[in-house]
Amino acid sequence: MRAIPAYEQVKEFIRTRIASGEWRPGDPVPSEAMLMAQFGISRMTVNRALRELSAEGLVDRVQGSGTRVAHLHRISSRLVIRDIHEEVAERGHVHTTRVVVVERVKASPEVAASFQLKAGAKVFHTVLVHLENAVPIQYEDRYVNPAAAPDYLDTDFTRTSPTLYLLRHAPLTEASYSIEACLPTAQEARELGVKRTDPCLVMMRRTVSGPHVASVARLVYPGTRYSFAGEFQA
Amino acid sequence: MRAIPAYEQVKEFIRTRIASGEWRPGDPVPSEAMLMAQFGISRMTVNRALRELSAEGLVDRVQGSGTRVAHLHRISSRLVIRDIHEEVAERGHVHTTRVVVVERVKASPEVAASFQLKAGAKVFHTVLVHLENAVPIQYEDRYVNPAAAPDYLDTDFTRTSPTLYLLRHAPLTEASYSIEACLPTAQEARELGVKRTDPCLVMMRRTVSGPHVASVARLVYPGTRYSFAGEFQA
DNA sequence: GAGTGGTCTAGACCACAGA
DNA sequence: CTGTGGTCTAGACCACTCT
Structure with a gap:
């Protein structure tokens, strides 16, 4: 029995809101400071969650401006070379x-x-x-x-x-x-x-x-x- | 003019050794402690570099065991939905x-x-x-x-x-x-x-x-x- | 200037693998 | 047991955007 890591909980929180359509492309995602307060965790942990979501293409982050739900102009899939x-x-x-x-x-x-x-x-x-x-x-x-x-x-x-x-x-x-x-x-x-x-x-x-x-x-x-x-x- | 982040330098260091064939699939990658000492940076920074390489599929990490160069059993490509x-x-x-x-x-x-x-x-x-x-x-x-x-x-x-x-x-x-x-x-x-x-x-x-x-x-x-x-x- | 994200540190506790 | 990675904290400094 393993606890779910805090950064995963934050990712899940944001992911479900995007998937449900509650947050639409272009909408702002709560700032790191907001999420720190809301989840009661440190900024590094919130930052990791948002950074990973950004790498996955779900959100766009702009330094100085904020984090927004990404426009999925192109969704992509992996085609693998397999034996x-x-x-x-x-x-x-x-x-x-x-x-x-x-x-x-x-x-x-x-x-x-x-x-x-x-x-x-x-x-x-x-x-x-x-x-x-x-x-x-x-x-x-x-x-x-x-x-x-x-x-x-x-x-x-x-x-x-x-x-x-x-x-x-x-x-x-x-x-x-x-x-x-x-x-x-x-x-x-x-x-x-x-x-x-x-x-x-x-x-x-x-x-x-x-x-x-x-x-x-x-x-x-x-x-x-x-x-x-x-x-x-x- | 921006300095290259430390975690990127670590990633690049490892990437070039894998690409050149100096480290072959299955070979061990230096541990976090080693890289901390070698680069003179904190563990969180080394950890980030290795975690990202793992997400990119270049290395495999096993808790308690170590980090090794991944076997590229499957290399993958992105297939994109485009207009x-x-x-x-x-x-x-x-x-x-x-x-x-x-x-x-x-x-x-x-x-x-x-x-x-x-x-x-x-x-x-x-x-x-x-x-x-x-x-x-x-x-x-x-x-x-x-x-x-x-x-x-x-x-x-x-x-x-x-x-x-x-x-x-x-x-x-x-x-x-x-x-x-x-x-x-x-x-x-x-x-x-x-x-x-x-x-x-x-x-x-x-x-x-x-x-x-x-x-x-x-x-x-x-x-x-x-x-x-x-x-x-x- | 206030608010944002980008990076980094120096610790910490834990789970797990292998001898 | 030692060494490994997984996670987390509470600070810090910086670069950038927007007003």
Whole structure:
């Protein structure tokens, strides 16, 4: 049994008033001095509560002026890079992997450019199909920079997914992605067991680890079996 | 000219060591007592620095045990609800709107359920097509809860987008979304000027404002003309 | 000048982990 | 038990806004 910290009580007090609509965007929030008196706590504690609410985007604070309920012009959500094995396991399902290609190849001009390497430099290339309860849900076509993960090809991809391997051996420092709707290529359709006319979600992802571009991946999800979902919380 | 706060200096000190790879995931971070001595500052200040790094996901703290560099199992990115007019304008392009349907209708059972209203309750319904430089980029089919925005239908949707109107009149408190790849319906294909076999990104979005579910929208983007993109930063 | 928030200190008590 | 982080206080000085 733990007491709820004072700063949490202050945050909760303010949060509920904003959520209920009692305090509307632009309205002033009681000053630190007010809240000190009202809750009978020290200013550092009130300050922490308000500072955290500000970091969460619920209030705007202006030195010399005061604290107001923020205008939620943009509410935002977190989209996370997760290991697909973990994601499937979390749904209580069985994840398996079919290995299609594992090779060391000369980089095409496009791939070389992504890695900032010379054209023709050797890179690692894997193509895997991820299955959830034996149904294909992701086609993963990935190039890996040997400088970032020299032993990548030694991995048993049926036991350790590329994402997990890379998270462990080439800690992420930065990444970028895009999500599109596309039709699958002939090979993708065949491996995923869908028709060439079935729309798919395609995520292109580029990850950076320290000084290296570590990996460039094309992840194809059958549109009929997968969606990205999330919640926004103010 | 402002001095950099002490807690920021501590954060920066730790951040650079993590980013450079000098401290790897799982490695211990100096304890609060160590950092107090090293920087010659009080514990509250060190504590603030470490607490904020923890909130940012860069370190993990365990009471009684210590602070360690976090394993970036999941790096995350912000996906933002934005007004499409603003988004197009930011690209330096011209945004226009074609109004297809503006009506007050009895809610279907599904829509009523979303709004937690009785089946057959009256709701607002709009269908718009958003164009970027005269090319359709979004088909917006939206239901709005009259309780959350009673004057919604009076809006001139060629001048104020539904998203903007709702952000102003029904401040967001919560939202959820999903993104899928689908083929467009016959009407969507016609309005967007794409073939029925052209894959589209479909975002379903549900927004909550105070006590009400404010709006449920189906946003259809031609896959050939649009993608969601973003960056991840640790 | 009065009121606001931004930062900082030097203590304190507590809960928890690990040897 | 020692060392860790979690919380809190009662002051303090400063920078800023608004009138």
